[in-house]
Amino acid sequence: MDFSFGAEDEELRGRARAWLTAHLTGQYAQAAGLGGPGSEHEGVGARRAWERELGRGGWIGQGWDAPPGAYGQQRLSPTGQVVWAEEYAASRAPGRVGHIGENLLAPTLIAYGSREQQDRFLPGIARGEELWCQGYSEPGAGSDLAGVRTAAVRDTGDGMFRVTGQKTWTSLARDADWCFVLARTEPGSRRHRGLSFLLVPMDQPGRIEVRPIRQMTGTSEFNEVFFDGAVAAEAVGGEGNGWTVAMGLLALERGVSTLVQQIGFAAELERVLAAYAAAAQGGPGGGDPGGGDPVLRDRLVRQWAELRTMRWNALRTLATATATASGVGGDGAGSDPGGAPSVAKLLWGGWHRRLGELAVAVRGAAAVAGPAAWAPDLPYGPGLDEDQRLFLFTRADTIYGGSDEIQRNIIAERVLGLPREAR
Numbered sequence: 265m266d267f268s269f270g271a272e273d274e275e276l277r278g279r280a281r282a283w284l285t286a287h288l289t290g291q292y293a294q295a296a297g298l299g300g301p302g303s304e305h306e307g308v309g310a311r312r313a314w315e316r317e318l319g320r321g322g323w324i325g326q327g328w329d330a331p332p333g334a335y336g337q338q339r340l341s342p343t344g345q346v347v348w349a350e351e352y353a354a355s356r357a358p359g360r361v362g363h364i365g366e367n368l369l370a371p372t373l374i375a376y377g378s379r380e381q382q383d384r385f386l387p388g389i390a391r392g393e394e395l396w397c398q399g400y401s402e403p404g405a406g407s408d409l410a411g412v413r414t415a416a417v418r419d420t421g422d423g424m425f426r427v428t429g430q431k432t433w434t435s436l437a438r439d440a441d442w443c444f445v446l447a448r449t450e451p452g453s454r455r456h457r458g459l460s461f462l463l464v465p466m467d468q469p470g471r472i473e474v475r476p477i478r479q480m481t482g483t484s485e486f487n488e489v490f491f492d493g494a495v496a497a498e499a500v501g502g503e504g505n506g507w508t509v510a511m512g513l514l515a516l517e518r519g520v521s522t523l524v525q526q527i528g529f530a531a532e533l534e535r536v537l538a539a540y541a542a543a544a545q546g547g548p549g550g551g552d553p554g555g556g557d558p559v560l561r562d563r564l565v566r567q568w569a570e571l572r573t574m575r576w577n578a579l580r581t582l583a584t585a586t587a588t589a590s591g592v593g594g595d596g597a598g599s600d601p602g603g604a605p606s607v608a609k610l611l612w613g614g615w616h617r618r619l620g621e622l623a624v625a626v627r628g629a630a631a632v633a634g635p636a637a638w639a640p641d642l643p644y645g646p647g648l649d650e651d652q653r654l655f656l657f658t659r660a661d662t663i664y665g666g667s668d669e670i671q672r673n674i675i676a677e678r679v680l681g682l683p684r685e686a687r
Contacts, residue, residue, distance in 0.1 A: 299359025304485035319392030335390040349524040365396035399445035416447040437487040459506035463498035603679035620658030623651040
């Protein structure tokens with residue numbers, strides 16, 4: 265396959281670079297590099313304003329399968345989206361707060377929603393004005409979403425759904441305007457039957473409560489969300505078809521976004537490599553001027569090679585996305601395009617966790633020394649530096665978004681046709 269960028273892509277690169285340079289000023293320049301996984305609490309106000317700035321520039325919704333400009337967005341090719349992501353990362357623009365709406369909900373509405381739902385919600389996402397969170401996991405139903413217990417019943421008076429239950433690990437719930445919620449709308453139903461994909465406004469005092477979950481990094485980017493008769497008027501894909509829609513969303517989740525994620529991974533790897541090089545030259549943490557610890561060097565080389573391999577795999581998957589898109593969620597029980605999303609999750613989850621381990625291994629004892637390190641009583645985070653936070657946060661990479669065990673089951677059962685695990 266030809267993974268190179270064409271003349272049109274390079275023209276876009278210049279245009280994107282110029283736009284970012286012109287607009288990353290003032291409060292946006294001060295928020296440079298803030299936000300992202302493990303740091304969602306940083307600069308939220310400036311990042312929300314930045315989201316609207318991106319919307320005015322037409323940079324939200326570039327990959328939506330909708331007519332160009334239908335919702336104010338530019339339409340870019342897959343390689344064009346990668347170019348934009350590369351330039352965005354290189355500019356150290358603020359971490360996105362609208363990615364759940366743009367990359368998860370919007371493609372799902374385009375694939376499964378009604379025209380009325382699309383016209384109601386896509387413009388607000390494209391303008392960067394409405395933020396979303398995801399209501400999937402529950403205390404007793406994490407990777408196994410078919411076990412959700414959150415229930416929703418129709419009110420015979422107004423026809424609205426009333427949602428009652430608890431969701432957990434809900435990113436950005438404190439800042440979101442809306443939440444898409446997988447709920448059981450058929451009493452007595454089991455597993456993937458009787459579920460609906462509901463759209464719930466978060467501004468419902470007394471009916472929705474958000475409680476931050478403090479992580480061992482000291483931050484609280486995840487939340488518990490309690491619904492007590494919360495109103496939901498919209499069921500995407502029709503009542504009772506929530507499993508099809510939910511699984512379709514998970515398959516749509518890992519397209520260009522996987523490549524965007526890898527750009528951030530590359531920057532983190534470069535930082536670890538720079539620390540290793542400094543140690544090898546006798547810098548902080550000691551080291552061997554002749555080249556450093558050979559075991560660590562071998563692990564770093566392997567980490568670099570694996571990241572390149574993940575990139576080629578993501579590009580290959582992206583190139584075949586059009587051919588497989590029509591099969592997403594087609595059997596109503598969670599089919600996916602050849603298991604590619606599960607393969608991608610297994611690859612990057614383990615890779616990123618090993619990178620966190622390498623970040624502290626390269627620094628040795630210095631990684632856990634110092635007056636601020638690991639102090640749990642600071643007001644917002646225990647004073648961790650980048651490497652320490654990377655190590656702690658990446659412990660969850662092989663769990664959230666579907667644990668490694670669940671991903672291997674999906675590949676074994678749905679791709680390789682092996683017998684299902686006994687329940």
